[in-house]
Amino acid sequence: MLEGCVPWPPRTAERYRRKGYWRDLDLGSWWRRRAADFADRPALVDGDRRWSYRELDSWVERLAAGVLAAGFKAGQRILLQLPNRAEFVALSLALFRVGVIPVLALPAHRENEIHHLARLSGARAYVIADTHLGFDYRPMARTLLEQVDTLRSVFVVGDAGDFQRFASLDAEPRPIAVPAADDVAVLLLSGGTTGLPKLIPRTHNDYLYNARASAERTGFRGDTRYLAVLPVAHNFPLACPGLLGTFEVGGTVVLCPDPSPDTAFELVESERITVTALIPTLVRVWLEFAPHAGADLSSLRLLQVGGARLKAEVAARVGEVLGCGLQQVYGMAEGLLCMTAPDDPPSRILDTQGRPLAEDDEVRVVDEQGRDLPDGEVGELLVRGPYTLRGYYRAQTHNRRAFTEEGYYRSGDRVRRLDGGYLVVEGRDKDVINRGGEKVPVEDVENHLLSHPAIADVALVGLPHETLGECSCACIIVKGEAPRLPELNAHLSASGLAAYKLLDRLEVVDGFPLTRLGKINRRQLVERLVAGEAS
Template sequence: MSQPLEFTVGGLLDAVAARFPDTDALVYVDRGIRYSYRQFNEVCRQVAKGLLGLGIRKGDHVSIWAYNVPEWVILQFATAKIGAVLVTVNTNYKSAELEYILKQSDSTALFLVKSFKDTDYVATLNEVVPELQGAQPGMLSSATLPFLKHVVFIGEETPGGMINFERIMALARDVSDEELAAAERSLDCREVINMQYTSGTTGFPKGVMLTHHNIVNNGFNIGECMKFTEKDRLCIPVPFFHCFGCVLGVMACVTHGSTMVPVELFDPLAVLRTIEQERCTAVHGVPTMFIAELEHPDFPKFDLTSLRSGIMAGSPCPIEVMKRVIRDMHAAEITIAYGQTESSPVITQTRTDDPIELRVATVGRALPDVEVKIADIETGAVLPPGKQGELCTRGYLVMKGYYKMPDETARAIDAEGWLHTGDLAVMDENGYCKITGRIKNMIIRGGENVYPREIEEYLYTHPKISDVQVYGVPDRKYGEQVMAAVIVKKGVELSEEEVREFCRGKIANYKIPRYVKFVDSYPMTASGKIQKFKLREMAVRELQLEDGGEMA
């Protein structure tokens, strides 16, 4: 095995800035922002000093609730330079989810933008923390969130109780370079630096603790699979709050001195324009993003001949889409990646020279320095090539654990250090893996992981619902859609729209059931376990989803 990188995230940026000082590090086409690695490192250093000036220290948890604004990627490195843990909040979250994340993570600070799509972030936060409006900035005292002291606003016209991001830059003037250097010297690359929430079968999101070591090495190996160098320019339209954005995007670039070219909010036209203007050599996306780009009426007008590589991940890739990305987008070396947040996140990836059949029929082979095995679900024995079992992985990429959930951690990582993914897979003689199903009843809708138990727990709070089972059904556009089979309490009536309305504003839109079916009972096993696969089969027949469902 090769020697893993021993950098902290901040130390990595220092080293790359010294090696490629004048190479573009971060470019925002629409904002006219263009930082070289020297300039980007300096901005991150200033914000790190400002965080120290605010009173944030090593080990403190700092949440960020924002789409792909420049401040997001700056904070990723600024927090890392002082050893604060960046807690990434899904941009689609609503009030109940936000409250849970801030509370469970013990966040002392929250950075946020004004709004995203149909959600007013400021109003949502005030709903969760009514004390904020009248609070002195930096002196928040919340009954619900006792740890939360600072709310930092990214944008103009700072709302009550918050301070502006620009103030962080001003606070940096009162902190010396030596104070920052002392903070950096105190860090160890095996310490936690990032916390991302992934829903669990328990119904409650779990904070996945990732270290400098996890994401630096995973980012490096991902970039190696795409053959990244300082000459590559990656268009990043996938969200930073996902590992897809902040590891497969940001860390893959920075480990190779490549240029990050983010798109703030996904829009197919903005992606095409960005690739053309910046002569991007790579682009990331889930299949639905690539489809939207290819099918945009203005697609033929753009010169995409600079493209070479990138990653398609998040859900299975249709072969025709892959062929068009290679032929029409010129990304002949596009790769497929598979993993999960708990593995930092990539476990397997195709290589740039793999034939198209392998890039569509498989999720590639293990990254360098990563072990993968297919284990028998009943006995745990390692299975030979061609046999289906659970995909397990071991190595530098395995998370530190779930925050404050030792039992959940022990269930995910066994005594020998193997992370159990819960995914069913088959491996061939050359190590290429094919994902064949899921042990867990997780739904993947448009690249978003949706855990039925979480939605069920919420719907159980509806006064008219006696029981509910949530499961996925096929959908041509999103891969899967959410469906709920509801048993209504005796003597009351409930409509599909009432169920959906109950969810609006409380859970993310992508988790709201697309289909609602009212039933009197569920199909059961002899031992009394509900058979969700039978509910799914019935729905496929009744809704005529055999061909992949409607184009919703």
């Protein structure tokens, strides 16, 4: 196990093996078996580029050899920030093969988050696209090389400029030692609920179960054609079941370069897509666009929706407008996945976020004193299980708050449990805004706002929003002339924050409502804003 990670207790790990959750297979060896089993089937589509399983495996093997030839060793970390491109898929599989650990950043991340992730992970290299959606990643990479001591090289898909070309990671295949199945396979990003994102260590054993079990629950099969609409560095489109779940059954992954209905609907029609995954924000956009698009969506069998709660009235329109089934998904990169099943009653599919994947997912719903609540009552979700982490990477102090002494992860989510283990998500305890499926950490944004000379104090809150679910509103106490919203967003952008962390709304207030302990009463502040009175 990588230093800085928290392993499962030995007796617990043995139980997970005995019950078949963990099969002691690394992701690299798993991929090679899939490539051999499905050699001539179509595996991956990226625009005009197509690979069979055999062809993709050949590329992966050359990349794996190229990574080793470039001097990287098992256990070292490489920071990946790539959009939905075939290079992301091939390099991830190659890194799994050699035991080098990918740290998966999102295309929307900017200097603030990337600098933090590079330092925290001790990344040795940074892999980027030259540009994506109008943003040039190379200047950011230049700054990163100057400021992060561990970073040695930058590889670029596209015009490399002063850096190394991604294509230089190529060498003749050679025998490669496989990593242990208990080793960390990938470092995913937390939602960043307290400041900057934490790193989530997922092992080969637990992440393979994650992909395999979710593929089974979702009903993936050999003729599945999965459209990756969301950024593939997200846990949801990567392994829930996503790319890995599709490869598990010999299906085909089609990469979508952007989530717009124009782009996605064209691919659904031309590639005969059967399954895709969206966040609720995009579901609403698709439902509005579909009746006027003129696209043939008849191949679509199932739409997965996760990342935030989907309202029942929106869920009810999916079958009518898109002509496909719906699967609700509630999960976290930290582990636990709940899903409805295709054969669940309509009431479960429309009104709940599903039930846990594993029999050994130990789910508790507790009150503020940590006492277990009966089914039907709302409380905080605690969980431990065969694919839920026991601690964040290099976060010993935070882990003492985020986990109970018995190893339960404190999710911060407020849920109700129904008969049969189905969960209904009611909200969150932690200071985070769920903006269209992207988690905006309140503390992080507030700290950057406080560096603005005109702001004396700030409280960032999430307000109900028809399309996004929640939008971000900064309530500020000013010193001098009040800044305007564009000025503050320019300030945040200049600080290196990702675009999804920018403000949707600004309110100038005289003071904040306080709790009895003297803390800002955010709930009361939201109620005032919704009612039309901020102060």
